[in-house]
Amino acid sequence: QVQLQESGPGLVKPSQTLSLTCTVSGGSITTGSYYWNWVRQPAGKGLEWIGRIHTSGSTNYNPSLKSRVTISVDTSKNQFSLRLSSVTAGDTAVYYCARLQGGFYYFGYWGQGTLVTVSS
Amino acid sequence: EIVLTQSPGTLSLSPGDRATLSCRASQSVSSSYLAWYQQKPGQAPRLFIYGASTRATGIPDRFSGSGSGTDFTLTISRLEPEDFTVYYCQLYGTFFGQGTKLEIK
Numbered sequence: 001q002v003q004l005q006e007s008g009p010g011l012v013k014p015s016q017t018l019s020l021t022c023t024v025s026g027g028s029i030t031t032g033s034y035y036w037n038w039v040r041q042p043a044g045k046g047l048e049w050i051g052r053i054h055t056s057g058s059t060n061y062n063p064s065l066k067s068r069v070t071i072s073v074d075t076s077k078n079q080f081s082l083r084l085s086s087v088t089a090g091d092t093a094v095y096y097c098a099r100l101q102g103g104f105y106y107f108g109y110w111g112q113g114t115l116v117t118v119s120s
Numbered sequence: 121e122i123v124l125t126q127s128p129g130t131l132s133l134s135p136g137d138r139a140t141l142s143c144r145a146s147q148s149v150s151s152s153y154l155a156w157y158q159q160k161p162g163q164a165p166r167l168f169i170y171g172a173s174t175r176a177t178g179i180p181d182r183f184s185g186s187g188s189g190t191d192f193t194l195t196i197s198r199l200e201p202e203d204f205t206v207y208y209c210q211l212y213g214t215f216f217g218q219g220t221k222l223e224i225k
Contacts, residue, residue, distance in 0.1 A: 035213065047165065047208055047216040062214075063121070096164055104171050105213035106155040110164035 002026040004097050004111035011117050012091075018084040018116055022097030029078045030055045033102030036080045038071060040093040041113075048093075052100060053080055087118045122146050124209055126217035132225040139196040141220045143209035148189045156185055156194045157208045159219075165208060169194060196222075 008020035022036070029036065038050040051061035053071045061069050065084070073080040084091060094115050098107040123146040133139055143154070151172035157165035167176040169185035172192055182197045196203055204224050209217040 037213065046218045047210075049214050049216065052213070060214075098164075100213040101170075104155075105153045105211075106167055106170040106176075107157070107165070107210070107213065108167055108176070110166075113164050 002099065002109045004099065004109055006095060006097050006111045006114040008114060008116070010115055011119065012087055013120050014088055014118055015086055018082070018087050018091060018118070020082045020095055020097075020114065020116070022080050022082075022111055024078045024080075024099075029073065029080065030075050035100040035102060036071075036073065037098045037100050037107065038082045039096045039098055039107070039110075040091075041096070042090075042093040050082065050084075050095075089118050092116065092118045122149065122211060122215050124211055124215050124217035126207075126209060126220045128220060129218070130221045130223060132223050133199055134225045135199050135201055137199050139194075139199055139203070139222060141194040141196075141207055141222070143187075143192040143194070143217050145190045145192070145211065149211055151188045151192070153212045154185075154187070154192050155210045157210060158203075158205060159208065160205045168207075 003025045005023045012018045035052040035054050037052040051071045053059045068085045070083040094113040096113045097111040099109040101108050125144045127142045154172040156169040159165040173185045184195045186193050204222050206219050206221050208219050
């Protein structure tokens, strides 16, 4: 059974860079037709896709965040990571990592989510 | 950019009722890439339907999905107490609807 677990600081100062890591267990991050994604959800609001990476290295980002987002993968650690620069209070949200099934493009597995608060 | 509009925003029904949730795309899309998720408070979303009509593993058969083109529907044939929560549609692993909250009347 695949499991995903987010980790990283819960508090980030405005203008700084938010960094999160998603550790994948129960299967290799390089196996199968999957894309590894970040999705966020501000409190009481809906879901927003941030971006994704394939283990080939190809990435896709939400155009509204593209200038500030970098997603990378470390296959040796079975992890992928998110960096979001120049954060503001508007970036405060629960951040989820999720596995996207190639072909049908659905999120079959999610991490439990981690709350990141942007505040001085 | 494709916009997914879910309606209604909130649906008030009673256990045992039939629920019909709508997801409308701003342009015609392939049904192969339309998915539905259930999200309970404090939890990650859970995949319920993919390919517009295929139930994910472990999802009860009272849940069904249908639709094509721009209009898609999630139907819950007979509501159970645990079904009252929020549902999202999603397309191409990129676009999400704003959600429909199913509440007890």
